[in-house]
Amino acid sequence: MASQSPRRAPFIVIEGLDRSGKTTQTSRLYARLKETGTQANLIKFPDRTTTIGQMIDSYLRSASELDDRAVHLLFSANRWELASMIEKSLIAGTPVVCDRYAFSGITFSGSKVNSEGEPLLPFEWCRSPDIGLPAPDIVFFFDITPEKAKERGGYGEERYEKEEMQLRVRDSFHRIGREMGTTWVTIDAGRERDQVEQDVWKLVEPLVKEGVDGPVTKL
Template sequence: MSLSRGAFIVFEGLDRTGKTSQTRRLYNRLTEKGIKAKLIHFPERSSAIGQVINAYLTNAQDLPDEVIHLMFSANRWEHINGIRQEMLAGTTFICDRYAYSGAAYSVAKGLHFDWCCSPDRGLIKPDAVIYLKASSDEAIASRGNYGGERYEKLEFQRKVGVVFDQFCEKESSYWHQFDACQSEENLHAEIAAIVDEVLKETPSQSLAKLT
């Protein structure tokens, strides 16, 4: 087992702000440098819970807002022990969406902020959150096939963005905001510079929990 742990890098932001492209670029960069890394995405749709979430997101099933919020949280909890074990063995995880998305999307639907955060307390706290910031209008203009899933509605995305901004201000010690509308190459370079610094600092640090 490695004497130093891996890092936990989370990407957050509105739908269609380039999270999938940038997580893949970062994963490729780390593995090319010989760093053991894994790329994960929440919701993780292959489990039984994940399949219910997928049916909800694709408008095949309706559930009360409170129920689907708790299912999103349960989806994170069912995978967190495996993530923790691999991190302690030296694997760096690059995570596309995490607890902050869970809270932001539910708060945007009108649920209370503290209630939305409560089910995720105790999960692994990220070493860094890469926040890809773009207005919802810009995100829509730059992406095709928008509107296919439940949450891809312009006014709703604006509300989600307000909550992400609140997280970024509140958790500024480990949230890093980037302009998602710049070129993919420039954005990747800026993200890589931050992640390189995080990877230098995390091996000797204990895992923290969301509180």
């Protein structure tokens, strides 16, 4: 009798611009999974609770200065801190819901410019430290115009929360999305919370129910 290889749980990432509602929707998704009988792991990057995360937090609040390359590598290291936990969770059958991931790393660092408006860090250099991390099975990209995002209480005080920066980041996310194919799902995040939640749930519910075939893939 042929033994069926066990299916693993999905790795679900919500990415997007600042104020697009990622934290709102990852929390809603986590809660909805729980209500329907699935205990997931909810994680967020940057994870500001670790030693590396505290350095990132201080940099984002402009309480400290760091070389652009150094902070990029810290963001990536912050993901590597959780890489084996993510993989183990998926293999054990527990879905992982993640608020931002390597795509934020690439788009934000890659969108930094000098006073002449030229990129500070080459795109391929930005991509390389995340190569080998667990790859998501689905990425919801929360797309929103800077005007819409501003209506949500305006951007805060953090380092990258400036309109020009957000526009470059948005273009960069669109570029990555075109390369990613079907794993990448663009969501109009400028709508009501319930509508956004419904769109995410429509795709997550079957993925969690059916599970995923094969090993955890890598970025």
